[in-house]
Amino acid sequence: MAKAPVLTPQADDFPRWYQDLINKAELADNGPVRGTMVIRPYGYGLWERMQAEMDARIKETGTQNAYFPLLIPESYLTREADHVEGFAPELAVVTHGGGKELEEPAVVRPTSEMIINDYFSKWVQSYRDLPLLINQWANVVRWELRPRLFLRTTEFLWQEGHTAHATYEDAREFASHIHRRVYEDFMVNVLAMDVVPGRKTVRERFAGAINTLTLEGMMGDGKALQMATSHELGQNFAKAFNTTYLSKDGTQELVWQTSWGSTTRMIGALVMMHGDDSGLRVPPRLAQIQAVVLAIKGDEAGLAKVRELGDRLRAAGVRVQVDDRVDTPFGRRAVDWELKGVPVRIEIGPRDLENGTAMLARRIPGGKEAVSLDTLVERLPGLLEEDQALLLTQSRERRLSRTAEVSTIEEAVEAAATGWARIPWAVLGAQGEARLAEQGVTVRCLVAEDGSVPQAEDAPGTVAVVARAY
Amino acid sequence: MAKAPVLTPQADDFPRWYQDLINKAELADNGPVRGTMVIRPYGYGLWERMQAEMDARIKETGTQNAYFPLLIPESYLTREADHVEGFAPELAVVTHGGGKELEEPAVVRPTSEMIINDYFSKWVQSYRDLPLLINQWANVVRWELRPRLFLRTTEFLWQEGHTAHATYEDAREFASHIHRRVYEDFMVNVLAMDVVPGRKTVRERFAGAINTLTLEGMMGDGKALQMATSHELGQNFAKAFNTTYLSKDGTQELVWQTSWGSTTRMIGALVMMHGDDSGLRVPPRLAQIQAVVLAIKGDEAGLAKVRELGDRLRAAGVRVQVDDRVDTPFGRRAVDWELKGVPVRIEIGPRDLENGTAMLARRIPGGKEAVSLDTLVERLPGLLEEDQALLLTQSRERRLSRTAEVSTIEEAVEAAATGWARIPWAVLGAQGEARLAEQGVTVRCLVAEDGSVPQAEDAPGTVAVVARAY
Numbered sequence: 022m023a024k025a026p027v028l029t030p031q032a033d034d035f036p037r038w039y040q041d042l043i044n045k046a047e048l049a050d051n052g053p054v055r056g057t058m059v060i061r062p063y064g065y066g067l068w069e070r071m072q073a074e075m076d077a078r079i080k081e082t083g084t085q086n087a088y089f090p091l092l093i094p095e096s097y098l099t100r101e102a103d104h105v106e107g108f109a110p111e112l113a114v115v116t117h118g119g120g121k122e123l124e125e126p127a128v129v130r131p132t133s134e135m136i137i138n139d140y141f142s143k144w145v146q147s148y149r150d151l152p153l154l155i156n157q158w159a160n161v162v163r164w165e166l167r168p169r170l171f172l173r174t175t176e177f178l179w180q181e182g183h184t185a186h187a188t189y190e191d192a193r194e195f196a197s198h199i200h201r202r203v204y205e206d207f208m209v210n211v212l213a214m215d216v217v218p219g220r221k222t223v224r225e226r227f228a229g230a231i232n233t234l235t236l237e238g239m240m241g242d243g244k245a246l247q248m249a250t251s252h253e254l255g256q257n258f259a260k261a262f263n264t265t266y267l268s269k270d271g272t273q274e275l276v277w278q279t280s281w282g283s284t285t286r287m288i289g290a291l292v293m294m295h296g297d298d299s300g301l302r303v304p305p306r307l308a309q310i311q312a313v314v315l316a317i318k319g320d321e322a323g324l325a326k327v328r329e330l331g332d333r334l335r336a337a338g339v340r341v342q343v344d345d346r347v348d349t350p351f352g353r354r355a356v357d358w359e360l361k362g363v364p365v366r367i368e369i370g371p372r373d374l375e376n377g378t379a380m381l382a383r384r385i386p387g388g389k390e391a392v393s394l395d396t397l398v399e400r401l402p403g404l405l406e407e408d409q410a411l412l413l414t415q416s417r418e419r420r421l422s423r424t425a426e427v428s429t430i431e432e433a434v435e436a437a438a439t440g441w442a443r444i445p446w447a448v449l450g451a452q453g454e455a456r457l458a459e460q461g462v463t464v465r466c467l468v469a470e471d472g473s474v475p476q477a478e479d480a481p482g483t484v485a486v487v488a489r490a491y
Numbered sequence: 492m493a494k495a496p497v498l499t500p501q502a503d504d505f506p507r508w509y510q511d512l513i514n515k516a517e518l519a520d521n522g523p524v525r526g527t528m529v530i531r532p533y534g535y536g537l538w539e540r541m542q543a544e545m546d547a548r549i550k551e552t553g554t555q556n557a558y559f560p561l562l563i564p565e566s567y568l569t570r571e572a573d574h575v576e577g578f579a580p581e582l583a584v585v586t587h588g589g590g591k592e593l594e595e596p597a598v599v600r601p602t603s604e605m606i607i608n609d610y611f612s613k614w615v616q617s618y619r620d621l622p623l624l625i626n627q628w629a630n631v632v633r634w635e636l637r638p639r640l641f642l643r644t645t646e647f648l649w650q651e652g653h654t655a656h657a658t659y660e661d662a663r664e665f666a667s668h669i670h671r672r673v674y675e676d677f678m679v680n681v682l683a684m685d686v687v688p689g690r691k692t693v694r695e696r697f698a699g700a701i702n703t704l705t706l707e708g709m710m711g712d713g714k715a716l717q718m719a720t721s722h723e724l725g726q727n728f729a730k731a732f733n734t735t736y737l738s739k740d741g742t743q744e745l746v747w748q749t750s751w752g753s754t755t756r757m758i759g760a761l762v763m764m765h766g767d768d769s770g771l772r773v774p775p776r777l778a779q780i781q782a783v784v785l786a787i788k789g790d791e792a793g794l795a796k797v798r799e800l801g802d803r804l805r806a807a808g809v810r811v812q813v814d815d816r817v818d819t820p821f822g823r824r825a826v827d828w829e830l831k832g833v834p835v836r837i838e839i840g841p842r843d844l845e846n847g848t849a850m851l852a853r854r855i856p857g858g859k860e861a862v863s864l865d866t867l868v869e870r871l872p873g874l875l876e877e878d879q880a881l882l883l884t885q886s887r888e889r890r891l892s893r894t895a896e897v898s899t900i901e902e903a904v905e906a907a908a909t910g911w912a913r914i915p916w917a918v919l920g921a922q923g924e925a926r927l928a929e930q931g932v933t934v935r936c937l938v939a940e941d942g943s944v945p946q947a948e949d950a951p952g953t954v955a956v957v958a959r960a961y
Contacts, residue, residue: 050610052560053567054597059610062555062625069556085532086539090522091561091599091630091646092583097523113562114587115599118645119634120580127524129561129585129599140520140529149819155532160561160630164589175588176561349619 027356030298035242040170042292046301046360049170049288056168056175060285063361064171066309067288068178072158074211074307075180075283078203082195084154084182089136091160092127097135100261104134107228111163113175129162134229134258134280137183142264145276148187151266152195156182171289172246172491179284185264185276192277193232193253197474199281200234200251208248212287213304213412214238214294215420216248217486219466220474224454227280231255234474237465237486239420240293243440245465245488248290249283289491295412301362302385304412305405311340312401313363317351317370326374330367330394337398339405359384364408365401385411424486430456433487437462446483454485462487497826500768505712510640512762516771516830519640519758526638526645530755533831536779537758538648542628544681544777545650545753548673552665554624554652559606561630562597567605570731574604577698581633583645599632604699604728604750607653612734615746618657621736622665626652641759642716642961649754655734655746662747663702663723667944669751670704670721678718682757683774683882684708684764685890686718687956689936690944694924697750701725704944707935707956709890710763713910715935715958718760719753759961765882771832772855774882775875780833781810782871787821787840796844800837800864807868809875829854834878835871855881894956900926903957907932916953924955932957 028041043049048064051057060068076086092115098105113129116122130136137155145153158180165175182199186192201218208214221233230252237245258264259275268274295302305311312334316327324345331343342363344354351368358366366382373379381392385408392400423440427433430453436442437460446467449457454464469475470482498511513519518534521527530538546556562585568575583599586592600606607625615623628650635645652669656662671688678684691703700722707715728734729745738744765772775781782804786797794815801813812833814824821838828836836852843849851862855878862870893910897903900923906912907930916937919927924934939945940952 050613052562053564053606053609054560054562057560057562059560060558062557065557066555068558085536087532087535088530088538088648090524090527090529091632092522092524092527094523110590112587112589113585113597115583116586117584118582119636120582127583136523139523143520149816162561166589178558346619 026298027360028298028300031241031296036169038296038298039289039293042296042300042360043170046362048292048301051170052176054175056165056173058170058174058176060178064288067291067303067307068285070307070309071211071287072180075203075207076158078207079156079180079182082154082198082203084156084184086157087155088157088159089130089133089140091130093130093136095126095128097139098128100135101229101258103257104229108132108163111165113162113164130159131161131163132280132282133157133159133161133181133183134254138258138262138264138278141183141185141276142262145185145264145266147267148269151185151187151276152191153185154182154195155184156180169289169491171292172286174285177285179282182279182281184279185259186278187266187268187274187276189255189277192279196232196234196251196253196279196281199279200236200474204236204249204251204281204283208236208238209413211304211306212291212294213306213409213416214248214290215413215417217420217466217468218474219468219486220478221250221466222451222454222464222478222485224451224458225464227252229254229257230280231257235466237488238290238294239416239423239441239488240290240491241296241419242293243423243488245441245490246286246290246293247465247490248287249281251281252279254278254280293491294416295362300360302412303362303364305364305409308362308364309340310342310361310363311405312342312365312367313358314341314343315351315354315358315366315368316343316345316347317368318347319371319374323371323374327369330369333398334401337402339401355382364405367397383408433457434460434462437487437489441465441486441488443484443486446478446485449485449487457487461489463490465490496768497830498768498770501711501766506639508766508768509759509763512766512770512830513640516832518762518771521640522646524645526635526643528640528644528646530648534758537761537773537777538755540777540779541681541757542650545673545677546628548677549626549650549652552624552668552673554626554654556627557625558627558629559600559603559610561600563600563603563606565596565598567609568598570605571699571728573727574699578602578633581635583632583634600629601631601633602750602752603627603629603631603651604653604724608728608732608734608748611653611655611746612732615655615734615736617737618739621655621657621746622661623655624652624665625654626650639759639961641755641762644755647755649752652749652751654749655729656748657736657738657744657746659725659747662749666702666704666721666723666749666751669749670706670944674706674719674721674751674753678706678708679883681774681776682761682764683776683879683886684718684760685883685887687890687936687938688944689938689956690948691720691936692921692924692934692948692955694921694928695934697722699724699727700750701727705936707958708760708764709886709893709911709958710760710961711766711889712763713893713958715911715960716756716760716763717935717960718757719751721751722749724748724750763961764886766832770830772882773832773834775834775879778832778834779810780812780831781875782812782835782837783828783833784811784813785821785824785828785836785838786813786815786817787838788817789841789844793841793844797839800839803868804871807872809871825852834875837867853878903927904930904932907957907959911935911956911958913954913956916948916955919955919957927957931959933960935960
């Protein structure tokens, strides 16, 4: 009789597979308030690594971190009309504080445009204060009716960048820089994710923006996930908050702004992009544990040698965990590390130690081989880079093989049943977009034929990438 | 006529000096909802450095980071009687979410004992799962009626550790390890703060704890500030949440727990411990900017050389910022860096560049000297370590010179007008403590005569350190 699978197979029920994996790899649990989430240590470790890699790239742009309050007076929300309309249905409202009903209720931030702009209008006085480049790492709350762990949660963690610039061009260039050089670079080179950079249609834009840039990834089931967005806000918030600066010419001018965000949703994307029926597969450059040295069994003297191997690998620059819990069955531990997607397992028993060998199990390509301990230390960093490249290739190949070039709305809907479709925007248009939406298919982004981001929605040759989406 | 001082002098009005400094050094602003705070980039940079140093020490103990929800069902609060009584008056309550009134209101976490214990009770099954060592970096909300930036704010940032252990002894030892090896080590060796480790009296204990360990610092005005606390929770929460484990002997046992926290209040402590009438003085090991290279004026060629010096110092391991904003008056920039407390300023004009010299201004001991650029790079790391040591010495000397040994309550009250008093606990007792409290003086902690932490309140030779406190 075949062994029962550890997870519901992807092919049987992809959403169920996803839930199983999140649960069994100990990434997260549901919180007690509907839609909230407990991020468990292994899941949070992924987030910490994402934060470290993103934060370095964000600081590289000259952006500084700051922190703005969680609670925002309800009246602030109403200052920018499109913005409030976009967020009103999702708000959590604090009506009581310190045992009393509040004179003015406060909302828990769904995003911080309003409160940050209030301070920008105080801090920006002269052209010397520009550009003002601020980022914050924070939690936000958007009431979620159909929650799913990491993908849609009532509370999530994110970074939100907010900037003010002297000119339209400078703001536009900065939004684009974040889009390509921060977000795309991180996703491709750290997360090993094939992503498509593009611009959103008017229908799909952020509430209050004049342009939204996005990165879209294809998940294992062929659906799309929006990975991060960067917005040009134009002068909408500057007008609402009267954020002006004294120009070199002595005139008062409104600033031009951007905002941009990426969230714990990226953990869900990681699962659905790289996971398989045995669990998660974590790209080595992201992994908080790149290799686990697994003692099969052994006495104290043997375990000391196993730990010593861990030290040698660490000295070679590999992030290593030693698993010497020999009173827990080896098979159970091996399955657990496989579920957690640690790229490499080095399994060592007493006989291996005598022979100076180990079994090397590679999670990403799969397979096991006997290796000599002497050469392993030297080989491992190269193997991890191979694995990193393989994940990226696999995700790219999946997207290419599951994307259809189509020329009618009917074909687009059909293609979206199993993957993505590309259709000329001149053929589709806003009306076609509305018809697609009725069938649950959305324009994920607009791209140029050469793969660049169109400078305008009506730029010649613009192609719409359409799909079902998370 | 004397120049107007940059800040209200400490001796004139210490609270006003504090507000002035926070404002002019651009550490923080008041938020729009009463008691909340905007942490500005320079203030947040201090917090990021604190986080990095603390996080490394916390992980060193085997503790892992995780994240629990912001929103907690109101009913959870009532499970541990002392705990709810302690926090009820400070709660912020969410009554509406997603446009509807909630069936059960949710509180914004004032601390996470309740929600974390709910999950501990699920995660802990067997002795193999213990100790369970979890920390989270998060925001919490406690409605504050008399807010003061960093010291008492309605929302603040902190880390909160929560652990579960198999035995009383193990929990006790862990709480002590965090107290001395994580918190005290960080405060003494990074913040350059003289702090007194001790235990709280029953009256001053955390709501729900069986013992609270504390670190108390003396501020520039002689008042005390509680810097961080580590609690033994006994089995109070384990009973409330039925958190049990299967022991090696096959019996079900309740776990023993600890919790411990430190907050953005430490930034306020940094200001009041090391600040002077010219601004903040940041300990070099903490400083995100240890040295600023300040171009007095100059053309592009000159500025390029100034930036080159910055690179050389960076290569020597110093955290450097180059200030080449020569279109802003030099004097204004110098005062600004002084306010921000950057340990070292290296001021360079065109003539200095020709001569291969610079003016070296040291913020911590004060004073300026002409130096050769060639030797500066080599000398600087050593000078920074001297400054680090000097701050610690100064804070220790202040505490020693302003602490009186007393033997009556009247003398204690008198000493507390300008500093601290030490009085035998056997003389003071709980009744004396209540009488002191009527005069606004509290027992900050109990210490042993040899400076160690008493194992019990009634241990022979226990001394009470009493003071007015923030």
